[in-house]
Amino acid sequence: xxxxxxxLDARQIEILKKVLRYMRRYWFYLGLSAxxxxxxxxxxxxxxxxxxxxxxCLLGPGRVDFAGIFSVLKKMGVLIAxxxxxxxxxxxxxxxxxxxxxxxxxxxxxxxxxxxPLKYIDGHAHGEIVSRVIAxxxxxxxxxxxxxxxxxxxxxxxxxxxxxxxxxxxxITMVVLFVTPVSLLVASFxxxxxxxxxRRQSExxxxxxxxxxxxxxxQKVVQAFGQEKEALERFDGINERLQxxxxxxxxxxxxxxxxxxxxxxxxxxxxxxxxAFAALSGHLSVGQLTSFLSYANQYTxxxxxxxxxxxxxxxxxxxxxxxxxxxxxEPQVPEPADARVLRDVKGEVELKDVSFSYAPDQRLxxxxxxxxxxxxxxxxxxxxxCGKTTVINLLMRFYDVCGGEIRVEGTDIRRxxxxxxxxxxxxxxxxxxxxxxxxxxNIAVGKPDATQEEVEAxxxxxxxxxxxxxxxxxxxxxIGEDGGSLSQGQKQLLCISRVMLCSPPMLxxxxxxxxxxxxxxxxxxxxxxxxxxxxxxxIVAHRLSTIREADCILVMKDGKIIEQGRHDQLLAQDGFxxxxxxxxxxx
Numbered sequence: 412x413x414x415x416x417x418x419l420d421a422r423q424i425e426i427l428k429k430v431l432r433y434m435r436r437y438w439f440y441l442g443l444s445a446x447x448x449x450x451x452x453x454x455x456x457x458x459x460x461x462x463x464x465x466x467x468c469l470l471g472p473g474r475v476d477f478a479g480i481f482s483v484l485k486k487m488g489v490l491i492a493x494x495x496x497x498x499x500x501x502x503x504x505x506x507x508x509x510x511x512x513x514x515x516x517x518x519x520x521x522x523x524x525x526x527x528p529l530k531y532i533d534g535h536a537h538g539e540i541v542s543r544v545i546a547x548x549x550x551x552x553x554x555x556x557x558x559x560x561x562x563x564x565x566x567x568x569x570x571x572x573x574x575x576x577x578x579x580x581x582x583i584t585m586v587v588l589f590v591t592p593v594s595l596l597v598a599s600f601x602x603x604x605x606x607x608x609x610r611r612q613s614e615x616x617x618x619x620x621x622x623x624x625x626x627x628x629x630q631k632v633v634q635a636f637g638q639e640k641e642a643l644e645r646f647d648g649i650n651e652r653l654q655x656x657x658x659x660x661x662x663x664x665x666x667x668x669x670x671x672x673x674x675x676x677x678x679x680x681x682x683x684x685x686x687a688f689a690a691l692s693g694h695l696s697v698g699q700l701t702s703f704l705s706y707a708n709q710y711t712x713x714x715x716x717x718x719x720x721x722x723x724x725x726x727x728x729x730x731x732x733x734x735x736x737x738x739x740x741e742p743q744v745p746e747p748a749d750a751r752v753l754r755d756v757k758g759e760v761e762l763k764d765v766s767f768s769y770a771p772d773q774r775l776x777x778x779x780x781x782x783x784x785x786x787x788x789x790x791x792x793x794x795x796x797c798g799k800t801t802v803i804n805l806l807m808r809f810y811d812v813c814g815g816e817i818r819v820e821g822t823d824i825r826r827x828x829x830x831x832x833x834x835x836x837x838x839x840x841x842x843x844x845x846x847x848x849x850x851x852x853n854i855a856v857g858k859p860d861a862t863q864e865e866v867e868a869x870x871x872x873x874x875x876x877x878x879x880x881x882x883x884x885x886x887x888x889x890i891g892e893d894g895g896s897l898s899q900g901q902k903q904l905l906c907i908s909r910v911m912l913c914s915p916p917m918l919x920x921x922x923x924x925x926x927x928x929x930x931x932x933x934x935x936x937x938x939x940x941x942x943x944x945x946x947x948x949x950i951v952a953h954r955l956s957t958i959r960e961a962d963c964i965l966v967m968k969d970g971k972i973i974e975q976g977r978h979d980q981l982l983a984q985d986g987f988x989x990x991x992x993x994x995x996x997x998x
Contacts, residue, residue, distance in 0.1 A: 422732065423728050426728050426732045426735060429731070429735055430512075430728075433512045433516065434508070436515070437508045440504045440505075441504075441508060444504040445567075447500055447501035448501055449567050449571075450494075450497040451497045451498050451501060451564060452564060452567040452571045454490045454491075454493050454494040454497070455568070455709070456572055456575050456709065457490060458487065458490055458491075461486055461487050462483075462487075462701060464479070465480055465483040465484075501564075506556065509555050509556045512552075513548055513551070513552040513555075516548055516734060517548055519738050520548070520734055520737055520738055523738050523740060523742065524544075526742045526743055527742060527743065528742070528744075528810075529743075529810060530810065531740060536621030536624075536625065537621065538617070538620040538621030538622065538625060539617040539618060539620065540737070541620060541621075541624065542617035542619075542621065543617060543733050543734050544734070544737070546616055546617070547613055547617070547730035547731075547733050547734050548730070550726055550727060550730040551730045551731045551734065552727075553723065553727065554724050554725075554726055554727020554728070554730075557724075558724050558727070568710070568712070568713045569710060572710040573587070573588070573710070576706050576707075579699055579703055579706075580686075580694070580699070580703065582685070583682055583685045583686055586678075586681045586682060587707065590674065590677055590678045590681060591678070593674050605660055605663050605725045608656060608659045608660035608663060609726040609728075609729040609730075610732065610733075612653065612656040612657050612660050612726075613726075613729050613730050613733055615649060615653040617733070618649050619646070619650065622646055622649060623646075626642055626646075678707060678710070679704070679708060682703060682704060682707035683704060686700045686704065687700070744811055744825075746828055746829065747825075747826060750826060750827060750828045751822060751826060751827050751831075752831040753819065753820065753822075753827050753828070753831040753834075754831070756820060756835045756917065757785040757820065757916070757947075758783070758784075758785035758786060758916055758917050758946060759784060759785050759818075759819070759947075760781075760782075760783040760806070760817070760818070760819055761782050761783065761817070761818040762779050762782075762802075762815070762817050762818075763780060763816050763817075764778050764815035764816075765780070765805065765814065765815040765816070766778060766779070766813050766814035767805060767810065767812050767813045768813060769810075774970065775970045776801060776802070776805075776970040777970055777971065778815075778971070779802070779815070779971065779972065781972070783947055783963075784947075785945075785947055786944075786945050786946060786947060787947055787948075787962045787963060788947075788948045788950065788960070788962045788963070789947075789949050789950065789961065789962070789963050789964075789965060790951075790961035790963070790964045790965065791949065791950065791952075791964075791965045791967060792952060792958065792964060792966055792967070792991065793966055793968055793991075797968050797970065798969075798970040799921075799951045799967055800951065802949075802967075803838075803951060806836070806919065806949065807832070807833055807838065807919070808824050808825075808832055811825065819832065819835070835915060835917050836917045836918070836919050837910035837913050837914070837917070837918050837919070838918075838919040839903075839906050839909075839920050839921070840906075840921045840922070841921055841922035843893070843894065843902040843905075844893070845892075845894040845897075845905060847889075847890070848889065848890070849884075849886065849888060850882065850885070850886045850887070850888050850905065851863070851886040853890070853905055853909070854870060854908045855909075855912060857909060857910075857912065858912050858913050861912055865912060866886065866908075866912060867886070869908045869909075870886075870904075870908045870911075872908075872941075873904055873907040873911050873938050874938070875904035875905060875907070875908050900928065911938070914942070916946060916947070917946060917949075918939075918942065918943060918946055918948040918949065918950075919948075920939070920948065920950045920951065922951055922953065955988075955992045959978045960978075961977070961978065963975065963976065963977065964976060964977065964978060964981055964988065966981065966986075966988045966991075973987055974986050974987055974988050
């Protein structure tokens, strides 16, 4: 138990150090906030002295020093105005600093997502990643803002109050100091035990977000297979755990405030009793006793606030830890300092003794060799899971090979910049991706400066122009996330238009026409044939009728090329390809 507590303490300290690194960027706001907190506290603490002076102006029945009272009231008015202004400016500084820190953290988190290796994205639920960047950062900002707002003021109030009390009466101040450590020990004891609970709460929240994201994105499949009950059961299970962790975290953290209030009530009681005896013995005036009781109340108030801040900070630190884990994830393998920019691409590609596996204990591709001359059309076929799409991922360097090398224009692609390598390919995948925006914007993703005529020409080439013209605003029609109400075939046509517009030197078509009707597919195949003229092309296809004209067909099985040749040659061999081909046309 002690070892666990030490680990948690060390982890919290490490996270706080990282937060402080972000805070250093905004030292001006931090320093100004601290100064204004001191001004606020000083003016607030001076007020009880003025109240005490006002009370002492009441000399007895019919004996009131009105001039003195009016002087005190004027000072109080000025003091209250200064306090209000200082608090307002301090809150502005705290808000500005907090949300700039949050902005920086979110920017870094999103920037890290952009350079994370694809295996991290594939290996984590997307909703869980979203939860870290959105929900966890929000929780962190709430705790940080409360910390800035109350922690500075509270700490300065405690020390300032002690100073004022010492100036009035040392003996009674000692009574206050004697009871104070009890309040601190209670708050510390509870706070240490809430961090792990808040972390579990944050993890469960991320898991819940991931499930909701998964279910919303695949609701048709869930309903089609009658999985609503199972989905509800999964959600209920996560929700139950989230409720359990949340209740534990809130319950233990909520004990802090009542416990410290109880201790602080003892402080107030001790001051009242000691002050009453001091007043009776003539060591204190009634006005001074009034001031002292007011100071005792102000002294204990920050402990209540800080105890609340501590529990919020526990939650904030737990959430920040999850965000920092994302930010500190190992990025994709960095490019070498002397990485070349790929230029004048002719389309010469070579795979030499390539080996790759997603998991170390499960080999997928072993000793794959392939030499592609410029302008060749290479078709890749084979059963599901044989490694066809994996080869595409390796060519685009979404994953790095585990062994061997891939060369483009005679250079290992690990010695090329990723941007220039990927710019050399035009890729159409089976899975479509469209962003929120106009039809034109989606087609011009790879060529933002394209003219309207160029965009329309690309759309006409792949037979998307006719359905685009039927949309309410044509090419200016705004579509929602992932294409909105467009059919899967229409979305795929837009993705093909995107490649047509860029006219890249090399092409990758991974089941590019899988969602398009046969009649349109024949037209697009003709368009692709024109586009592929003189360009190196890699075509992954399940419908073997679409690759008859390929210069070379690679037949893959279990991560290896088992047959290679043209369509007629492979049929004549009467091997695995012939079986695949004939199975699609069997009576």
